Amino acid sequence: MPPKRKSKNESSSNPSTSSGTTHGSTKQPPNWPAFQPLIPTSDLSLHELLPGQIVTIPNLWTATLCKTYVSFLSSLPLTTTPGKPRKGDAVRVNDRFQIDDPAFAERLWSGTALKDLVLDIAEDGTLEKSDAQRKELWGGEVIGLNPNIRIYRYSKGQFFDQHYDDFNNVVIPGPPATPARTTWTLLLYLTSPATGCIGGETVFYPEPEPSKKKSREPPPEPFVVDLEVGLALLHRHGADCMLHEGREVLEGEKWVIRSDLCVRR
Numbered sequence: 505m506p507p508k509r510k511s512k513n514e515s516s517s518n519p520s521t522s523s524g525t526t527h528g529s530t531k532q533p534p535n536w537p538a539f540q541p542l543i544p545t546s547d548l549s550l551h552e553l554l555p556g557q558i559v560t561i562p563n564l565w566t567a568t569l570c571k572t573y574v575s576f577l578s579s580l581p582l583t584t585t586p587g588k589p590r591k592g593d594a595v596r597v598n599d600r601f602q603i604d605d606p607a608f609a610e611r612l613w614s615g616t617a618l619k620d621l622v623l624d625i626a627e628d629g630t631l632e633k634s635d636a637q638r639k640e641l642w643g644g645e646v647i648g649l650n651p652n653i654r655i656y657r658y659s660k661g662q663f664f665d666q667h668y669d670d671f672n673n674v675v676i677p678g679p680p681a682t683p684a685r686t687t688w689t690l691l692l693y694l695t696s697p698a699t700g701c702i703g704g705e706t707v708f709y710p711e712p713e714p715s716k717k718k719s720r721e722p723p724p725e726p727f728v729v730d731l732e733v734g735l736a737l738l739h740r741h742g743a744d745c746m747l748h749e750g751r752e753v754l755e756g757e758k759w760v761i762r763s764d765l766c767v768r769r
Contacts, residue, residue, distance in 0.1 A: 533605040534580060537572050539565075545617035546627055554727060556641065557746055558708065558739050559688075561621055565734040570694040574759050577601070577655050577694075594667035594749075599657040606651040606677045609763060612692075613649045618736065622646055622765065643687035643740070644767025648676050650686055658704055658758040664750035666709070669741035676766060686764035688738045693760055696731040700756035705730050706737060709747040731758065738765065 543563050551560045565573075582599035613619050623646065624633040631638075639645060651674070658664075669689045676682040695701040710724040729737055739746065741764070750758075 531603055533603055533608060534576075536608055536611075537569075537576050539569060539611065539615050541566050541568060542616060545620050548617045548621060550621045550624075553729070554708070554710075556740065557744075558727065558729065558737070560729065560738070561618070561736040562732060563734045564616055564618060564736040565692065565694070567698075567733045570733050570759075571699075573761070574694050574699075574757075577657070577759060580655060582655070582657060595663075595665040596667075597658075597662040598664065599659070599662075601655040603653050604651050605653050608653055609649040609651045612653075612761075612763065618649075622738075639767075642765060642767060643742075644685070644769070646687075646765055647682060647684055647768050648766055649690065650674055650684075650764040650766055651677065652763070654762040656758075656760040656762060658750065658753045658760075660753055660755060660757075662758075663704075663752035666747055666749045668745040668747060669739075670745075671742035672764075673769065674766060683769050684766035685769040687740065687742060687767050688765040689741045690763045690765060691737040691739075691760050692762075693731050693733065693735045693737065693758075695757060695759045696733045696735075698733055701731060701753060701758050702756060703751050703754035704758035705751045707749050707751060708739070711746070 543566060548561060548563060553560055580601045582601050584599050585596050622642065623638065624631060626632050671686045674684050674686060676684050691706065706729045708727040710727060712723050739748070
């Protein structure tokens with residue numbers, strides 16, 4: 505189970521605030537490129553790799569769109585994380601850019617297939633799963649993405665050690681403004697071995713069954729999610745988060761766009 509001390513976790517928002525708005529920030533949102541081209545929603549699907557824990561959407565973004573964004577994101581003022589983490593924090597070595605941008609979060613949610621796939625909306629606009637099924641999977645009524653957008657670049661030798669992702673209480677701007685809580689981490693991979701990025705896989709470490717914790721049986725095998733260009737990875741965070749890590753990048757660069765699924769609170 506995740507540690508009780510929040511300082512050991514990767515927060516799903518800016519740790520200086522729980523509102524989803526960067527405290528004292530004067531940064532203006534970037535002029536993000538358009539989301540073009542995209543694969544039609546009807547040609548995409550949501551894959552539940554580990555029931556209730558890990559979900560992927562292959563090709564949420566096309567390779568062309570990912571290439572456009574890698575070029576654009578390279579021009580942003582990235583900040584390198586400290587080499588020595590605060591006491592209790594996991595070791596993370598990467599470059600990052602963080603901005604509160606509700607408009608971009610809404611575009612990423614509604615301007616791609618993400619919303620329809622997460623809510624299981626059919627082509628005719630009907631909801632295929634029941635409210636109870638969706639709430640059970642996503643931890644509540646999903647209303648969008650965390651406005652706090654994070655861009656990560658992992659270069660050769662950079663990594664994110666084993667850690668848990670914490671949840672945050674945020675506010676989805678309106679009108680009306682809606683109090684929300686994050687429940688699942690969203691990682692959108694822009695690079696992969698096909699673009700020269702070797703390593704950097706996201707690895708999850710399942711907990712052994714309670715009856716086997718004291719036995720001499722080996723722990724469950726790690727669950728590895730390989731990088732794929734345009735792949736969206738969703739994994740549950742908060743109290744039910746699995747221990748996980750971002751493996752060291754051995755060659756090239758790993759680029760990721762990070763947000764979180766938000767449910768009404």
